[in-house]
Amino acid sequence: MDYVCAKPDKHRCAVCHVGRRSDWCDLDDTAGAMLERGRRRREYGSGTVVFAQGDSNSGVYCVSGGTVGIRRFDDAGNSVLLALAYPGDTIGYRSFLTGTEHKTSAEALGPTVICHIDRPTITGLLASTPALSRRFLERLIGELEHAHDAMFRQATLSNRGKLAHLLLILVRRHGRIHENGSQSIDLPVSRRDLASMIGARHETISRIISRLDTDGIAHFSGRQVTIPNVEALAAEIDRPDAV
Amino acid sequence: MDYVCAKPDKHRCAVCHVGRRSDWCDLDDTAGAMLERGRRRREYGSGTVVFAQGDSNSGVYCVSGGTVGIRRFDDAGNSVLLALAYPGDTIGYRSFLTGTEHKTSAEALGPTVICHIDRPTITGLLASTPALSRRFLERLIGELEHAHDAMFRQATLSNRGKLAHLLLILVRRHGRIHENGSQSIDLPVSRRDLASMIGARHETISRIISRLDTDGIAHFSGRQVTIPNVEALAAEIDRPDAV
DNA sequence: TACGGGCGATGACGATTGTCAATTTTTCGC
């Protein structure tokens, strides 16, 4: 989901610093000025809701800093973390395009900076810059690809394998490399959210975590995870549950 | 995923009979003629592969009759049915839009009729008819929505609930209503594919089927399923496993 | 017609998971 701008010398979001990776890098100067007028930058504290499932759409959001969780609820109070959004990602654009209410919630996981682009502005930008529509289309394709991958894993991996895979993904985004080759993660999500992403109860995740710990695969301490050997963690994914 | 054409008096695919529901109904006469030239209709026997995962893209396909399974494989030989496509659905368009190889396979589930539109034609149509691009975008949004629903169910329902839900979906598409109010389905998929759609082993699905049978919820005989009371089946979805 | 292969059903059994409950730890607002 890395969108590199074809024309890096064109408009670059002055505040966001994510210009070359964002959906807005195709804008010419006129459109860029329009974006600057219709854009409002805001900081969100941890846990703050950016938009809520069921809300009517009020434009699109572009993540500038931090991590955003895309979540879905049901009537019974269950919630599932469907995806994570990072700087450069545009969110809330689906309900804008369909003109319907948000079908997911977005919430800041930790301190986050997000720009909001109001409806008239994004409508004008889409009219003046066909490439923007193409960006959204490619973003949709990437998200659908991601969802298909998740569905496939959900059907083929064990819970332990799914957790190992999820940790590997998180290492890539949030990992720090230590001098001895091990890596550490500051998990952006709670155990309950980890569980919902994997499709198991949080007690089950707790137990898998203990086992990964005793097996020396990954050591958990709160939201800190230390992985001595990333290859060993990767080997857990497809392990046919030997021993 | 019902796409109703805004201008039913415009081009209508003469052969497909799915004009008003397909992505092509926005075409004017010129574009319609272009479509007719670049389109080739073909019948597929049960099990025939329309395009295979890993194949390079050769255009897009429009389902005219029958049912198509969208499937993903891995190196270990596992396969998961990710989606079903029906008349009016366009398939293979994602790899066309990204210019990459197919990331899923499409295969006929039963006798099927599919039109193929070659790359030059679809490229020309997209250039001449911006509304077509919009159709693809809306189709992507619908598919992503569908995938998110599936991910949510995967995380919140029991296997029995997932099978009940899947049967309800299949009833809507393939069901026949009997005089006494019960409904019957001719399943378009094997038990193994049912299992992959739910994320369980086929033996597990076999057992759940036996239990649904003894509980009087749904009676299975080969690929024939009879559901005496659809409401009772729907009640199974969220059942907190009472009894 | 006999044969082989894929599919489906079922039994046995160990492993995993969900549920309920109790306890500890962490977080967060005051």
Added chain:
DNA sequence: GCGAAAAATTGACAATCGTCATCGCCCGTA
């Protein structure tokens, strides 16, 4: 800092699931 609320861990137990194995059925083929 303190206290309440939420999150996380752990144990016990029943239910479910995965695996392995067997058996029967159907179907296409030799």
